[in-house]
Amino acid sequence: MDITKRFHRIIAIYFQLQGRSIVKAQDLAQRFDVSVRTIYRDIRALEQAGIPIYGEAGTGYSLTEGYKLPPTSFTKDEILSIAASEKLMQKFVDPDLFRHFSTAIDKVRSYLRYSDKNNIMHLEDNLVMQRSSAMFNEAVPDALSVLFESISLQKIAELTYQAIHRNEPNERRIEAVGIFHEGHFWYFIAYCHLREDYRQFRIDRIQKIKRTDDPFTRKHKPLHYYLDKKAPAPTTKVRVRVNKDFARYLQWDRIYYGFVSEEITTDHVEMTFQSKNVENEFARWYLMFADQATILEPEELKDHVRSILTAIQL
Numbered sequence: 169m170d171i172t173k174r175f176h177r178i179i180a181i182y183f184q185l186q187g188r189s190i191v192k193a194q195d196l197a198q199r200f201d202v203s204v205r206t207i208y209r210d211i212r213a214l215e216q217a218g219i220p221i222y223g224e225a226g227t228g229y230s231l232t233e234g235y236k237l238p239p240t241s242f243t244k245d246e247i248l249s250i251a252a253s254e255k256l257m258q259k260f261v262d263p264d265l266f267r268h269f270s271t272a273i274d275k276v277r278s279y280l281r282y283s284d285k286n287n288i289m290h291l292e293d294n295l296v297m298q299r300s301s302a303m304f305n306e307a308v309p310d311a312l313s314v315l316f317e318s319i320s321l322q323k324i325a326e327l328t329y330q331a332i333h334r335n336e337p338n339e340r341r342i343e344a345v346g347i348f349h350e351g352h353f354w355y356f357i358a359y360c361h362l363r364e365d366y367r368q369f370r371i372d373r374i375q376k377i378k379r380t381d382d383p384f385t386r387k388h389k390p391l392h393y394y395l396d397k398k399a400p401a402p403t404t405k406v407r408v409r410v411n412k413d414f415a416r417y418l419q420w421d422r423i424y425y426g427f428v429s430e431e432i433t434t435d436h437v438e439m440t441f442q443s444k445n446v447e448n449e450f451a452r453w454y455l456m457f458a459d460q461a462t463i464l465e466p467e468e469l470k471d472h473v474r475s476i477l478t479a480i481q482l
Contacts, residue, residue: 177202178210182219185231192228247284250276251291259297260349262371264310303353305372314377315356318344324361324382328375337375338362343384346391347371351424357394359386366394403442406450407464410437414460425453438464447472 177200184191184199193207200207211229215221220232242250250273257269277285304311318325325344330337342358345366349355354371403426410418415430415437426441443450451472454461463470 174210178213181207181210182214185214185219185221185229188230190228190230195228242280242284244287247280247288248291251288251295255292255295255297260303262304262309262312265312265316268313303372305374308374308377311371311374311377312347312354314379315344315347315371318379319346321379322384324380324384325358325377326380327377329369330373330375332373341380342367342369343386343388345388345394348391348395357391359388361385401444403444404446404466404468406441406443406446406466406469408439408441408454408461409464410439410457410461412436414457415439418457421453425450451476 180200181191181196184196193204193211196207196210197204211221211223221229222232223229254270254273258266261269277288280288314325317323322343325342327340327342328337329340339362341361343361344356344358347354347356356369356371357366358369359365360367406426412432412435418439422439422441426443428440428442430440431438441450446466446469451469454463454469454473455476458473463473
């Protein structure tokens with residue numbers, strides 16, 4: 169079993185080398201959950217098999233320029249994952265990036281057997297993923313593509329951005345550091361020349377965007393550095409008692425409102441939240457199921473709900 173696992177790991181390491189310009193031993197060790205020493209042994213095994221690997225201390229490993237193995241065969245699960253990944257990309261990325269992805273997938277399909285192509289087509293016809301919200305501005309269908317290109321080429325991007333607290337959009341020159349998906353939206357961290365500091369932006373608020381040929385003015389740390397550095401937003405503890413038969417309908421939404429834990433009793437489920445916005449966000453969400461729940465704490469949440477109800481003109 170260990171020999172088989174090692175064989176598959178070594179093959180996977182080769183594909184990592186083939187797909188990237190530089191691969192670090194530490195990254196490989198984390199990916200395959202083994203020690204760095206084990207990765208060193210696996211790299212030596214690839215070298216002994218005749219794979220021309222170039223390694224430099226402190227940098228990483230790479231394949232000699234131009235070296236490629238002929239196209240490999242795919243397992244059944246890998247083939248079916250192609251169809252699933254295309255549907256996921258269609259749901260989660262903007263139209264321009266999906267078009268590029270589809271072109272790349274078509275090239276992969278060209279290596280498949282006729283029967284495998286039929287299997288993918290059958291799965292695609294019976295796999296639908298609905299987009300739950302507008303994650304992108306339809307007037308800017310290439311926002312992700314431009315940002316990806318800006319990051320990879322380290323070129324400044326110019327954009328028109330509508331901040332939520334401003335009535336009018338303003339112009340920005342930014343150096344995009346990285347992109348991440350959270351909740352229902354795509355975000356990116358960038359150095360903003362207007363603010364002369366790092367800022368977080370939401371992609372659907374971009375009104376216009378283009379990449380320039382101007383290089384980055386500084387060297388940026390990896391994305392996780394800026395995400396880890398973000399100060400946690402202050403929260404308010406909320407406890408709500410929900411009728412047990414109804415509580416299951418909240419399982420999908422509650423995570424977006426700071427859900428922490430639940431305690432199940434005979435007739436009720438007591439849910440605990442750490443809410444970032446009790447006054448508007450949580451209070452308005454609570455009104456969707458208020459006839460099935462009771463606010464246990466805090467008192468201010470009850471006051472906010474009463475204010476909203478008072479303002480309603482029926």
